[in-house]
Amino acid sequence: MNHTKKIQITLLVSLLGVVFCFAQKKKSQGDVFFFQYEYQKAVNAYEEDLSEGVLTKQQFLNLADAYFETNNYDKASEAYMKIYDQDTLMDTHHYNKMLQSLSKSPNVEGKEDFLTNISSSFPKELMENMEFNNQLLQNGAEANQLEYEIFNLEGNSPQTDFAPSFYNDKLLFSSGRQVNKKLRYEPGNEGYFNIYESEIQPTGQITALQSFQELKETDYHEATPLYSSGLNSVFYVLSNTQDGELAFDENGKNALAIAKQTIGGSYQLLLKDLSTSFYYPFYDDANGKLYFSADFEEGYGGTDIYFVYTNNGQVMSAPINLGPRINSSGNEVAPFIFENSFYFASDVFYGLGGMDIYKSNIEGEGFGIPINLGTPINTEFDDFGMIIRNDGDGLLGYFTSNREGGKGKDDIYGFKVDEKPGLKTITFKGTVVNASNANEVVSNAAVSLWDMNGEMLAETSSDEEGQYRLEIPYETELILDASKERYSRYIKKFNQDELEALQNNTFDVPISFYNDMVEEREGQKVVKMDDFYFSTSSTQLTDDIKNELNTVVDFVKAFPQAQLRIETYTDSRGGSSTNFRLTQMRSDAIKKYLVESGVPASNILYSVGYGEDKILNNCTNGVFCLETLHKKNQRSLIVVLNDNVLFD
Numbered sequence: 001m002n003h004t005k006k007i008q009i010t011l012l013v014s015l016l017g018v019v020f021c022f023a024q025k026k027k028s029q030g031d032v033f034f035f036q037y038e039y040q041k042a043v044n045a046y047e048e049d050l051s052e053g054v055l056t057k058q059q060f061l062n063l064a065d066a067y068f069e070t071n072n073y074d075k076a077s078e079a080y081m082k083i084y085d086q087d088t089l090m091d092t093h094h095y096n097k098m099l100q101s102l103s104k105s106p107n108v109e110g111k112e113d114f115l116t117n118i119s120s121s122f123p124k125e126l127m128e129n130m131e132f133n134n135q136l137l138q139n140g141a142e143a144n145q146l147e148y149e150i151f152n153l154e155g156n157s158p159q160t161d162f163a164p165s166f167y168n169d170k171l172l173f174s175s176g177r178q179v180n181k182k183l184r185y186e187p188g189n190e191g192y193f194n195i196y197e198s199e200i201q202p203t204g205q206i207t208a209l210q211s212f213q214e215l216k217e218t219d220y221h222e223a224t225p226l227y228s229s230g231l232n233s234v235f236y237v238l239s240n241t242q243d244g245e246l247a248f249d250e251n252g253k254n255a256l257a258i259a260k261q262t263i264g265g266s267y268q269l270l271l272k273d274l275s276t277s278f279y280y281p282f283y284d285d286a287n288g289k290l291y292f293s294a295d296f297e298e299g300y301g302g303t304d305i306y307f308v309y310t311n312n313g314q315v316m317s318a319p320i321n322l323g324p325r326i327n328s329s330g331n332e333v334a335p336f337i338f339e340n341s342f343y344f345a346s347d348v349f350y351g352l353g354g355m356d357i358y359k360s361n362i363e364g365e366g367f368g369i370p371i372n373l374g375t376p377i378n379t380e381f382d383d384f385g386m387i388i389r390n391d392g393d394g395l396l397g398y399f400t401s402n403r404e405g406g407k408g409k410d411d412i413y414g415f416k417v418d419e420k421p422g423l424k425t426i427t428f429k430g431t432v433v434n435a436s437n438a439n440e441v442v443s444n445a446a447v448s449l450w451d452m453n454g455e456m457l458a459e460t461s462s463d464e465e466g467q468y469r470l471e472i473p474y475e476t477e478l479i480l481d482a483s484k485e486r487y488s489r490y491i492k493k494f495n496q497d498e499l500e501a502l503q504n505n506t507f508d509v510p511i512s513f514y515n516d517m518v519e520e521r522e523g524q525k526v527v528k529m530d531d532f533y534f535s536t537s538s539t540q541l542t543d544d545i546k547n548e549l550n551t552v553v554d555f556v557k558a559f560p561q562a563q564l565r566i567e568t569y570t571d572s573r574g575g576s577s578t579n580f581r582l583t584q585m586r587s588d589a590i591k592k593y594l595v596e597s598g599v600p601a602s603n604i605l606y607s608v609g610y611g612e613d614k615i616l617n618n619c620t621n622g623v624f625c626l627e628t629l630h631k632k633n634q635r636s637l638i639v640v641l642n643d644n645v646l647f648d
Contacts, residue, residue, distance in 0.1 A: 028055070034062045039069040061089050068097050077101035077110070084114075092121055093301045096329035099349035111349075123300070123324035130350040132369045132471065136423060137352070148376055149416040153398075155198055155206045156407040159190045163224040163280070163334070163385050164398035164412050171198050171206050171398065172234070173412055174223040193223040195236060204396055204414040216267045220246060221256065223279070224334075224385075230285035231313050233262045237279045240272060249274040258292060260313050270315050271308075280385075282335045283313065290315070291335040300324055302331040305344060325367045326360060334385040339420060342367060345384030353380030357399060359422030361503070363429070369471045371423045377415070379403045386421070394418045424474040426499055428507060432462040432482060435510035435558075441466025442511060445484040452477050468509070475499070480509070486647055488512040488558030512558040514647075517551075518640060522614075525643035527555050527564075533634055537574075539585045541593055549593055552638050556599045563641045566590050566607040569614055571633040572621050576612060583609030590636065605641060 030045035046063040049055055055063065064079035080098040083090055090098070095118050102111035119127060155161075159176040166172075178191030195215060198206035212234075215222055220239035227234050237256045240247040246254045257272035258281050271278045271292065282291040291307045296319070304327040306319040326332060330348040333355075337343070342360045356378040361368035377383060381403045388397035395417050402410045428449065434440040447468045448459035457475070462468045468482075476496040483489040488511050494502065519528045529551040532544055541549070556562055568583040568590070587607040595601050612621075615633050619625035640646070 028059055030059065030062065030066075034066060039066040042066040043070060043072070057083070057086070057089055061094070064094075065097070068101055071104075073101040073104040074106060077105050077107060081114075092329040095121065096301060096347070096349050100330075100347070103349065115349075122329060125324040126328050126348075129325070129328070129348075129369050133350055133372045136473070137372060137374065146417050146419055146421065148421075150376055151204065151414050152406060153206055153412045153414055155209050156411040158408045160193075160409045161412050162400040162410045164387055164400070165225045165227055166387060166389055167197060167225075167227040167234075168229070169200060171200050172196065172212060172225040172227060173198070174225070176409075192219065192239075193221045195222050195225050195234075200396075204416060214263050215261050216259070219244070224281065226281050226283055228283040228285055228313070231260075231262070231283070233260050233265075233283075233313060235260050235270075235281035235283050235290070235313075237277075237281065240274060247274060258290075268313075270313070271319075280334045282337065283310075284337055286337075288312070291337075292319075293331075293333045293335070294319065296321075300327040301329040301348075303333060305332045305335050322367065326370060331355075336385075336387050337362070338388050341420060341422060343386045343388070343422075344370070345386075346370070347382075352378045354382040355384040357383055357386045361425065361427060363427060368425060368427050371425065373421050374423075377421060382410070388421065391416070395420065397421070425471050426474055426478070427469070427471045427503060428480060429467070429469040430506040430508045431466040432468060432484075432509045432511060433466060434516070435488070435512040436516050438508070438510070442484060442487065442513075445482055445487065445509075445511065447480070447482045447509065450479040450481060451475060452479070480507075482509045482511055484511060486514045488514075512554075514559065517555050517558065518643070521637060522616075524637075525640045527552050527638040527640065529638075531635060533631065534586055537582065539582070539589045541589055546593065549590060550597065552594055553597045553599055555638075556594075556603055559646065560600075560603070561642070561646060562603060564604050564606075565639040565641055566604065567637040567639060568609050569633060569635050570612050571630040572612045572615055572619055572623075573630065574612075580609055580611035580613075583611050585609065586636070 028045060028049050030042045030049060033039070033042035033045055043063065043066045046055060046059060046066065050063070060079065061083055064076055064083060067076035067079055077098060080090065080094065080101060084098070099111055099115060102108065102114060157175060157177040161173060161175045163174040164171055173196055174193050175196055176190030176193055195212040196209055197212045199208040200206055212225070214234065215236065218238060218241065220241060222236055222238050225234050225236045235258060237258055240255050240257050248254050253275060255274060255277040256279050258270045258278045260268045260270055270290070276294055276296060278292050278294050280293045284291065288310045289307045290310050290313070291305060293303045293305050295303050299321065305322045307322065308315050308319055309317040321327060326342070326344065328346055328348040330346050332344055332346045334345045335342065340362050342362050343357060345355045345357050347355050351372060352375070357373045358370035359373060360370040372378060377386070377399065379401065381401060383399060383401045383403070386397060386399040388395055396414070397417070398412055398414050400410050400412055432442040432445040432447065434442055443462055443464050443466055445462040445468070446459065447462060447470065449457045449470050449472055451457055457472045458470045460468055460470055476499070478494050478499060480492050480494065481489070490509050490511050517528055518525050529548045532548045534540070534545070566587045568587040570579040570583055587609045591604050591607040594604065612633070617629055617632055619629050619633060
C-alpha cells in the first residue's frame with residue numbers, strides 16, 4: 001500500500017474516516033468515496049461524472065489524487081499536468097505527487113522538464129538535498145558498502161504490522177490484526193490498530209506476542225508507540241474520542257492525538273486538536289524534546305516533523321517545525337535519533353520509490369543533508385519507521401516495509417549490521433569574515449572543497465550574513481578554498497583528526513580585503529603600515545621596524561601576485577651622495593628581511609634608495625626646520641606596482 005495513503009488512512013484520521021457533514025454537501029458521489037479513502041470507487045464515480053459533464057477544479061484535483069493513490073501514475077500525471085496548465089489549485093505537495101507520478105510512468109523524461117519549470121517554488125534546501133542524493137544514488141554509494149542481514153519477522157500477520165519500538169528487552173509494535181473487542185473499519189477491512197509487545201530473541205526474531213496491557217483501554221486506534229526509559233513511559237497516538245465515542249470536527253474529520261502512559265502510573269493526553277492529527281511520537285531523553293509528525297496547514301508539504309519542548313514529558317512550547325532541511329514537499333514521518341543521527345522517512349520525489357528512510361546528522365539546533373539509506377533498506381516500495389540500537393558486537397534494528405515477499409499489507413523487518421546505517425558525511429559550516437575585523441562578514445564569497453587530487457567536490461557562496469555550508473561524502477583529507485574579488489584567497493588543508501573535530505564545530509574563514517591593506521600615498525598604491533624610522537645613519541632593523549614589515553609579509557601571503565618596489569628616503573640633512581647610499585642600504589636591508597620572512601624574491605622587483613631626491617615639504621638644504629618636519633621626509637614605502645591589473 002502506498003504509505004502516503006496509509007498515513008492518511010491509518011494515522012491522519014480514524015479509519016472510519018467518514019467525513020459525514022462534508023460529503024453530504026457534495027454533488028458528486030466521487031467526493032463521498034474520496035473523503036472516505038475509497039479511492040478506486042472515487043475514480044470510477046469521477047470518471048462517470050466526467051463522461052457526462054465537467055468536474056469542478058477541486059473534483060478534478062481529487063481525481064488526480066485518486067489516480068495517484070491507486071497507483072495509476074500515467075493517468076495521475078496527465079491529470080496533474082492539465083491542472084498545472086490552468087495555473088490553479090496545485091501547491092508544492094501536489095507538485096511532489098506530480099513528480100512521483102512522472103517517475104513511475106512511461107514519461108520519465110517529463111519529470112526533468114516539469115522539475116525545471118517548478119524548481120523555483122521549492123526551498124533551496126530541498127534542491128540541495130535532491131542534488132546531493134541524486135549524485136550519491138547515481139554513484140552507487142547509497143548503502144555505504146555495509147552488509148545487512150535483513151529478515152522478515154515471524155510474528156507478522158496478513159494485516160498491517162508497523163511502527164516497531166524497543167521496550168527494554170522487548171519489542172512493541174502496531175498491528176491491524178483483529179483481536180479482543182476491537183471494532184473493524186471499512187477502508188482497510190482490518191481491526192482498529194492496537195499495540196502489541198513481544199520478546200526479542202538473540203537472532204532478532206520475536207516470540208510470545210501479546211496485546212500490550214499498560215495502556216488505557218479504547219475501542220479505537222492505539223498505534224506508533226515509543227518507550228522512554230528515562231520517563232518509564234510510552235508515548236503513542238490514539239483516536240480522538242468523547243464519552244467513549246469517536247469525536248469529529250465540524251467537517252466530520254476524526255483526528256489522532258498523542259498521549260503518554262507512565263508504566264504502572266498515570267495517563268496524560270499531550271497533544272490534541274479535532275482538526276489536526278499528531279502521530280509517530282519520539283521522545284529524546286537527552287534533551288526532553290518530543291518529536292512527532294503532523295499535518296498542519298502551514299507546513300512545507302503534506303505531513304511535516306515537528307517538536308515541542310517538554311518538562312519530563314509535559315508539553316512546554318508550541319510545535320516547532322524542523323524546517324526545510326528535513327521537511328519537504330512530500331510527507332515526512334517516523335523520527336528516530338541514534339548516536340547523533342536523525343532517522344526519518346519521506347516520500348519526497350527524488351527517492352527510490354514511495355517512502356524511503358533517510359539519515360541526517362544533528363548539527364546543534366540544525367541538521368545536515370538527509371541521506372537516502374539506499375538499498376537494501378530502501379526499495380521502490382514503502383520503507384519507513386527505522387529503529388536501531390547497539391547489540392553485542394554490532395547493531396540490531398527494525399523497520400517497516402510493504403516490499404514484495406511479505407506476509408501482509410505492511411510487514412516489520414529486522415536487520416543486523418556492523419556499523420550505523422547511512423553514508424558518513426563531512427560538513428563544513430561557518431562564516432566568511434574580514435581577516436582584519438572578525439565582526440565584519442563577507443557575503444558572496446566562493447567557498448569550495450577539494451580532494452587531494454585536485455578535484456572539486458562541492459562549492460557554494462556565502463550568504464548575506466557571511467554564512468556558508470558544505471556537506472560531502474566522507475574523506476580523510478580535504479582542502480578548503482575561499483575567495484572573492486579584491487579579497488585574499490584562503491586555502492587550508494585538513495587531516496582526518498581535524499575533520500573529525502570539525503563536525504561538532506563551526507569554522508570561520510578569514511579573508512583579507514585588498515582595500516584595507518593598501519592606501520594612496522604620493523600618487524601610488526602602497527602597502528598600508530605605520531611610519532617607522534631608522535636610527536641616524538643606521539641601516540639596522542629595530543623590532544618596531546620588523547613589526548611593521550610583517551604587515552608586508554601578510555600582504556604578500558594574502559595577494560601572492562603582487563609586484564613590489566621598496567622605496568626609502570631621507571631628509572635633506574647630510575650629504576646627498578651619503579644619503580643616497582644610506583637609503584639604498586636601508587632598502588636592501590628591508591628586502592633581505594622580507595625574503596627571509598617568506599616573501600618570494602620574485603615579488604620584489606626593485607629595492608631603491610632615493611636619498612633626499614623627493615623632499616615632501618620646504619625642508620630642503622639650508623632651510624631650518626623642526627624635527628617633526630624633517631621626519632616627514634624620512635620614510636619607507638612598499639609600492640604595489642601592478643595595482644591596476646592585479647584583479648583583471
